[in-house]
Amino acid sequence: MNEDKEIPKNYDFVTKEPFWQEFWEKAGIYKFDTESEKSVFSVDTPPPYVSAAHLHVGHAMSYSQAEFVVRYKRMMGFNVFYPMGFDDNGLPTERFVEKKHKIDKSKISKKEFIELCLKETKEGGETYRNFWRSLGISVDWSLLYSSINDHCQRTAQRSFIDLFQKRLIVRKEEPVVWCPTCQTALAQSDLEDMEQDTFFNYINFKFEDGAIAPIATTRPELIPACVALYTNANDPKFGKYIGKKAIVPLFDYEIPVLADENVDPNFGTGLMMVCTFGDSEDIERWKRDNLETRIAIEKNGRLTDIAGKYSGLKIKEAREQILNDLREDSTLVKQEPLQNVANVHERCNTIAEFIITPQWFIKVVDNKDDWRKRGKELNWYPKFMKSKYDAWIDGLKWDWCISRQRFYGVPFPVWYCEKCENIILPKDKDLPVDPSSMTDLVTECPKCHSHDIRPEVDVMDTWMTSSLTPLINSYWQYPENVSLMKKIYPMNLRVQAFEIIRTWLFDTVVKSHYHTNSLPWKDVMISGWGLDDKGRKISKSLGNFVEPETIIRQYSADALRYWSAESTLGQNLRYNEEEIKVGKRTVTKLWNATKFVFIHLSDYKFDPNFDQTNLDDADRWILEELRLAVINYHTNFDQYEYAKAKDAIFHFFWDNLCDNYLEFVKHRLYCEEDSIGKEAAKWTIYKVILAVIKLWAPIMPFITEELYQMFFKNSEEEISIHISRLPLETDFNNNSEIAAKFNSILQIVEEVRKYKASKNYSIKKQLAKLVVSSDNNVILANNELLQNVLSIKEIISGKGEQEINSDLSISIIEENAE
């Protein structure tokens, strides 16, 4: 330590935390070393949508949890590759900008809109960056990427071209999920379930012979799109009509009555109306039976001309009017209230429709076995999260639609020949391209030499880019960066939360499998969510939003991180301000304990070769307890169980070190004259305190750096605690025998203390503490009770515990009897 400086009474986190953050960045503590021969630990972290402009404590929690592991690995000697990115393209960003600026997509130019998006993402990026800094997230900022930058666009376009050439991407014109609000095609993974109250409407169609053909539907507005009725061949009432015709009410045209064994005679009326398209059942039959196509819904969610007088109405309006008209001529027989589940677009909660448009798809449905196999190869932490991945694969129905009819995203590197429909791709050296603005790049069809060239104007799904993060980070397909790719890919670890297993995790597995025929990473660590104090999801609309900045200002980033380390891996964590206070107390306690030690160690020079035979039992005991804590700590951190690792160090620090050992060594440290016993105490406490702050460092980086710099910098090698080595089991001798003996003595002393406390004796702190003298004899540090030393010595020498225990109690009672 610096002798000329007084140790301040208190630790001022408000000034110290930003100070150390700046120090780390300036000193490049967290920089990935491309030249190093050390083992690499590479981490794939979620690039958040910058549209989530307001961060809450849940974000702080999940980023901290991942970062505990990163810091742990760094302090285990790995050359850590820990990048950060912003996902600043795609629909989430567009939705955010539209909402914030109240924009109608159809009333703004593409250019203006993109400029607004870029401006917002820049601001959002800054907010995020400041937030991560204040949380002490140890990112290598030189590795920062943003999904709209040239490198990411190039990689996304290379991905497209590679898949296109491998025939894994196809352009198909077929029914696709469509959002009428966002006016774009969607992927299956963009959909969410939403419960809604609706009606099951019983409506009478007619068979061609005039008999009534009752159907039941939740979507009467699709009557003009009706192309067939289906019934079960065994249906006693309607089976006989198979092969006959039926007549659609209001619109008065004929449709076939067809057979389908999947139609349940007992559901609804036993007659099923099939339209273009109400749901995936309709599509299945449309494909299988070559049904007519009657498109009743436009891309904007209004009815088409085919709907006659209802054309131009919105879906809900059309539904009401059609029901009214049916009611009038008694074709609507009854309405049953029904709760059903609709598929809605997760970004805007609009009910999705099926529209036939040409779109780009990545093949995924045909290769389910590959995805399952990859899922098995991956190490899941915790294991049970794999079931969500498997469930998603089982339920995959459609190939991944990657084209979006939007503005702000990575363009498709595609031109079309209007004459021969040839698809024209750019040269790799021209990437990234924007075909709609780079019209001179492709002017002639290489196949038919036509000059009638049309650029693709769609943009890619945002997951098309973010599914490439491991490849973006390792500069896949950059010949000049092959060595980096070799070093960090496949990555060691992916960290993410559970809700994007079906998107980010799955899509990334698909991409790496197709592009590199490997997994993108070896391990995946899935975190839960930070919830509010009542266990609800944190959101603005619920008014339960806790801003991490407020917490950091009040309790310190270390304290907030401490709370984040509470939850078992994969479990949700409720926001708990009391726990944050405990974190802050722990920071203070670390400060005070270390300060106390260094009051006595001001000129101390640690000698690693100190003769350990000079140690007291108490010294050996605390070193043994530390050794056990270290084992426990590593076992858990190696399994990414940061919470259990934290428990190990928490228990050791508060209970063993502060409450006991620091009391035991006091008499030696305060002792005026130098002795080998005093030296042993100094040696032990230096070693223990240094280990303790190192073990805390991954969880609480600021206070531990402060203490390291203040007291250890001169004698330790590394310029920051965060690149120093964590203590290992092998750093300690096995003192288990002496520790066991010592623990049994401790127990007896505890008994005495309990007894006295129960009798309401006024006992001094020191009296209640056990002290071990340098000659390995046990004494109580109170002269009046010195006679008890003999009793305790006898315990060690083999007398029965119970007996001595009661002797002790009795003698104390006598001592203090009034």
Add this chain to the structure above:
RNA sequence: GCGCGCUUAGCUCAGUUGGUUAGAGCAUCUCGUUUACACCGAGAGGGUCGGGGGUUCGAAUCCCUCAGCGCGCACCA
């Protein structure tokens, strides 16, 4: 409907392959503290481990079953 997770002290949660009296933190109450720390120390009270059944010498832990909460997937004419 199927799957996964959860249900343990007033609150938030630990309890590894079944093994002595089920733990921690917070909260409550009591006592203590001039000498690192009141952002402290010692102690007490508080639990039939969601209900029921089973396996076992022995179950919070394994099996069956029921219930509640959360999530995922599917169905959704």
